[in-house]
Amino acid sequence: MSAFPLLRPALPPALDGIDGLIAGFDKALRVVAGAAVATRPNPAARIDDVNLEGAELRRSTGLMRVNHVGEVCAQALYNSQARFASTSAMRAQFEQAGREEEDHLAWTAQRLAELGSQPSVFNPLWYAGAYVLGTVAARLGDQHSLGFVVETERQVEAHLDSHLVSLPVEDAKSRAIVAQMRDDEAAHGAAAQALGAIAVPAPVRLAMTAMAKVMTGTAYYL
Numbered sequence: 001m002s003a004f005p006l007l008r009p010a011l012p013p014a015l016d017g018i019d020g021l022i023a024g025f026d027k028a029l030r031v032v033a034g035a036a037v038a039t040r041p042n043p044a045a046r047i048d049d050v051n052l053e054g055a056e057l058r059r060s061t062g063l064m065r066v067n068h069v070g071e072v073c074a075q076a077l078y079n080s081q082a083r084f085a086s087t088s089a090m091r092a093q094f095e096q097a098g099r100e101e102e103d104h105l106a107w108t109a110q111r112l113a114e115l116g117s118q119p120s121v122f123n124p125l126w127y128a129g130a131y132v133l134g135t136v137a138a139r140l141g142d143q144h145s146l147g148f149v150v151e152t153e154r155q156v157e158a159h160l161d162s163h164l165v166s167l168p169v170e171d172a173k174s175r176a177i178v179a180q181m182r183d184d185e186a187a188h189g190a191a192a193q194a195l196g197a198i199a200v201p202a203p204v205r206l207a208m209t210a211m212a213k214v215m216t217g218t219a220y221y222l
Helices: 017-032 054-083 088-114 123-139 142-166 172-194 202-219
Strands: none
Touching: 017 054, 017 123, 054 088, 054 123, 054 142, 054 172, 054 202, 088 142, 088 172, 123 142, 123 202, 142 172, 142 202
């Protein structure tokens, strides 16, 4: 399957100015409000749930909240990178990737609800910060923006691998969602690399890692 499947028509390339601002604001509101809609079946839909309790419930809840925050940030990154891409073709790539990431957002939100919990209270902050980062990357040029995608997806893939180790073995529903997310993130990174991504400098990579630790450490609880 393509890393950037054409699931719905992309926004018109000429969408800019006030129309672009309105569309972007509407998208941000829907993401933060939890109005994501998946276009693919939930990979956990056919898996029986189990009654998690105590430490295992807290661990699954915390990790899935972190994953939901990651998808909130992914929406912000792809939205900003699409908006400020220099070509219509590159804009379409980012928009298509963002639509696939919206599946992850919907799946993790559903799983949190099943676990009796809720998304991070700081989602508006996470979205705003990620949107700024995506805008900066896009303004540096498409190849630098693609490099930012490659590094982001590399870190996210490693992060999801660690969750597959940490999630309770009994929580097969969460594990199925995380496994599909990991495969999708790897495909996004590979696609961005194939399109001519420029490697992110080491200081930027370290800064991204540090910011991710702050975000995940906070989102686990809040």
